[in-house]
Structure formats: structure tokens, C-alpha cells
Amino acid sequence: MPTAAQLDRLRIVLVSSRNPLNIGAAARAMSNFGFRHLRVVNPYQPAFREARSAVGASALLASAEQFKTVAEAVADCTLVVGTTAVRHRTLHQPLRRLEDGARLIRKRLGSNCVALLFGSEKFGLSNDDLSHCHWLMRVPTVDANISMNLGQAVAVCLYELIRDAKTKTPRQQEKLPLASAAEMERITTMLLDALHLSGFLELRRVADSDQRIRRLVRRLNLPARDAVIWLGMLRQIAWKMRAGATSASDSPPRR
């Protein structure tokens, strides 16, 4: 996880963006992940004005800096990285996957300013824009659809920059095939039925009892074969209570 000082050293540079929603979305993702410096180069002016004046537009957007050229927008940075979807273009710089590139950017942010460039919605970064970059980075999309929405691309890149690789996952022991949600829901329904019949829920009246029971059942994390058994047991219990409440009947419930 980058420190606040490191977050402050990244400049997100939107080049020739045309859609106010995307400019706003980029600002929102920056705010979500703790980045502050938004720069726009040669934006489509009505779009930029609209984004800035939108209801709920952030302080971040209000303080976005505007530049005429890429050169000016990246002048204080020692590393300039361009994002690209690599369509039909011959690239002149090294291309890194986001997972790789973000690691290098994080490292550089330790003591230097870094610019991360995003091109226009339609054409991406031009060759002239790219020539300002030390290397290029791509989000690992599938070949069938490599072109991401601008706001989503910004969000994904920034997330990769702040993600914490060291977060520990608690060990899980799950060997048996597990019951599906449908099976667990059948158990929940049957258990609720049984609890109602038994008067249990009526005695302990709470507003969200159905939800509490559903969570209780989900926490069982039952193997599929156990789920069948549980369902059978509950069905039998419910039948018994219902039979006792209405009239005596000796026919057992259908399995």
C-alpha cells in the first residue's frame, strides 16, 4: 500500500478526453483510491466545463489542472507511462502488463513524481503523445474485447497501484463437494417452516428473523451430501409438527 506522500506523487493525465462522464468517473476513481492530482491536456472544452460543474463534482475535479501539451503536463515527473490497448499500432516502447508496470510505478513514487497518461475515448493516445512516455502499460483484457471504458480503465489501473499483495487469507479446509445455494435455500425454507410450526420464531420475535436464519444456514457451509440429510431431517420434523397440529396422519412426507 502506497503512503499518502506516494499517492500525492502520481499525476493522472487525461489527454483529449471528450466525454464529461468519463472525466468525472476518472476523478471519482482517484478519490476512491486516494489520489489527488488530475491533469487534463487539450480537453474538449464543453466536456471539461460540464464535468467540472456537474452536481457532486469533487474538489479534485475543481482543482484539476489544464495544459495545452503533454510536455507541460508531465514536466515535473521523472517517469511518464502511457496506457494503451495496443490495437493495430506498432509500438516503439516497452509494453508492460499492468501488474508489472504498477510495481515499477509504485517503486518510483517512493521518491519521484510519475505521470500516468490516458488517451481519448475514441483514439487512445496518439503516437506523438506516446513519444513522451518511457514505457507503456496495458490492462490485461482479452483479445476479443481489448478496449476499455476510460473511467473503468482509470479505476483498474489505480486499484492495481494501491492493492496490497500481502493481505493474508485465512486457511480454508474444503475438501468435499459443497451444497449449492439452491440446496442451502431449500434447507433455509424448510428450517423456517419447522421453526414457525414449532412456535420458536413466535416466541423470539425479531424483525429480521428470516435473514438471521438464512445466514445461520449459510454458515454451515455444508457438503452436498450432508445437505440432503439435513433437508430430509427437517422435512420429517416439519411434517410431524404439521400432522400433530391439524389431525393425526400416519403417512410420512415424500422424500
Next chain:
Amino acid sequence: MPTAAQLDRLRIVLVSSRNPLNIGAAARAMSNFGFRHLRVVNPYQPAFREARSAVGASALLASAEQFKTVAEAVADCTLVVGTTAVRHRTLHQPLRRLEDGARLIRKRLGSNCVALLFGSEKFGLSNDDLSHCHWLMRVPTVDANISMNLGQAVAVCLYELIRDAKTKTPRQQEKLPLASAAEMERITTMLLDALHLSGFLELRRVADSDQRIRRLVRRLNLPARDAVIWLGMLRQIAWKMRAGATSASDSPPRR
């Protein structure tokens, strides 16, 4: 990286989405990262119709399945995970950071279907929706702005699922403080000036010579102290050529 079969086992479930742009954005991110199964629960109907009929709406959106309840939408899954921004709500299930949660989801996708739930733009998932979940997951946003745009949240979660932790980064040796982009651009400008004066560029005429030169300079990856020296050398050379072309002058260029 998940296999195609694993990607096919994930169900993205949008619960009570209201904005057609967000439904479309979720579908686009799924398509970017190779996921195929979109399910919507109780969508705001005009929004869903609009999203489906939008220009460029994907096959993925056209084949989205619609359900009345969360229970039906997750019925074939053995793991149901809810996403939440955790605002003022007491949570009844374990909460995992995305980095953790995605690891568990990937593992489960190896042999089982998994549902990943996203709530409405305004309210997120309800307590009733959440009670269908085995555990919850949150994108690691900053406290000051935890609420993500729906389309961006989907993009970030799916990216984490497909990201490849094993991608190798080539080693870099960068000990000295590096020159800023402004300094490198000054060198580029000075070098271009010198090349023009020398006739170099006129002899080797190519359309994108400026860009080629800029990239050439960027690849130098100069330490800041070397940049000063380079700039001084080039300035001197340019001065000499210019002086020679116009008239003899013995005053050296300003340092």
C-alpha cells in the same frame, strides 16, 4: 489467470440496478476480462430495456438473464459473495478485502459456480440480499470516499480475478536521481535544434522525426546530473553551428 472454464463459472449478479449506463458498463468490463454470465435481479425495467437496446450493446447484455429474487439468481452456485462499501451497517458475515476474496473465488471457480453480487447505485445490497451471501468483499477504497461507481467497482473486482500475480518484472538498476521530463524535453528540443542546424534531419527526411528523437532521448533514462551536461554540450554545438551559418561571433552561449 483463470481458464476459460473458470471464467464461465462466475455469475455477475446486479441487484436492483437503476442506471442503464451502469448495466452497460458492467457488461463491458465483463467482456473486457472474459466473463460471460450476467444476471440481473429486479432491475428498474426501463433502465434494463435501455441498456439492452443501446447502440453497441453486447451479445453478453442481450443474453443477460433476469430473475425476480436473489435466491433464484444464485441457485446454481456453491459460493455467493456480496460486495459492499460498508458504510454505517453492522455486518453479519465475514468481510474480506478484494485481494483476499478474489483468491478464494478463483479457487472455488476451479470446480464450482460462484455468484458475485453488486447492489443498487444508491443503496448497495440490502440486508436481505446480503443474507444470501457466504461472505462479503470490499474494494480497498480510502475512508474519505468509499462509495465506488457501479461500473468501476465491477471492473476492479473482475480485474482482480483475472490478474496474474506471477508476471515477472525485469530488474532495473536506477540508483541516481533521474532527470525530470522537463529536463529531458529540453534536451530533446536542443537536440532537434542541433540536428536541424546540422542538416541531419533534412538529409534523412521522415515524417515522424520529432517523435523518433523524443523517444531516443527518453530511452537514455538519464540521471539528473548527466542531463545538465548533455544539455550544455548540445547548446554549445547548436550555438557553434548557428554562429557559423550567420556570421562569425566569438561570444559563447549562456550556460
